[in-house]
Amino acid sequence: MDIKKILKQYSYRLTFTLLLILFEAFLGILFPLFIGKAIGGILNKDVSGILQLGVLGFFIILIGGFRRMYDSRFYAKIYTKVCRETIKLMPQESHSIKTARLNMLGEMVRFAEDQLPDIIQHSIGLIGVIAIIAFLNVKIFIGTIIVGLIVIGIYLLSSQKTLRYNSWFNNEMEEQVNVVATNQQSKLHLHLLKLMKWNIKLSDIETINYSVSWLIMMVLLLSSITISVSSGEIEYGVLFALIMYVYQYIESMVSLPLYYQNWLRLKEIAFRIKEI
Secondary structure (H helix, E strand, O other), X not given: OOHHHHHHOOHHHHHHHHHHHHHHHHHHHOHHHHHHHHHHHHHOOOOHHHXXXXXXXXXXXXXXXXXXXXXXXXXXXHHHHHHHHHHHHOOOOOHHHHHHHHHHHHHHHHHHHHHHHHHHHHHHHHHHHHHHHHHHOHHHHHHHHHHHHHHHHHHHHOHHHHHHHHHHHHHHHOOHHHHHHHOOHHHHHHHHHHHHHXXXXXXXXXXXXXXHHHHHHHHHHHHHHHHHHHOOOOOHHHHHHHHHHHHHHHXXXXXXXXXXXXXXXXXXXXXXXXXX
């Protein structure tokens, strides 16, 4: 089954939600800058920065809330259609496989609804943050590029192993209904042990990658504070904004690889659905 063909039927609605995500991401990039401006204004007894920050926050809440309400209804419609088409194309398969495939499709839709907007926002935010850091401090900018490449390398090294573990996990999931239907405790116990085996292996990969990445990011954060102060950034608002942007960069760089892990799982699921 070609999921892309089904999504093309909703191209206008997908474009609309994408534009909302991009606008929300753009406003999010401005937050540290407006916070720094508000702090600098308060120190100089000027409240205009606080008012601007409040307006920015109001619009982010308004747009974000509207997009989430819109997306929940939109993706519910897509999920219903895709599931109907999937079941129609596999009449000879067992109930166990059909149930597993519907659950996998649910994972794909939840990813699109809940995580895809975050991925886009983090990606756009990351580009914007790096550009602003480059403008504020070149040394820290070079540090962010080096750290980013190291983190990307860490996750790429484990990507094939993650795909294999997800494949074995999904193979076992497709047997679940059949195993439960036998009503034999020994088979159910063995089935659950196998599921948890692959789940633990996936969790271990994620934990190791995440921990190593965070350690590298902490080095960047501590170095950024030292470099900022030693380079003569004595205006508190500018210094605070720079460190906030570095921290925002770290948040994005730590989050995006976790989404990449989930994307690898969905890549394996999409391969199964495409074979129908």
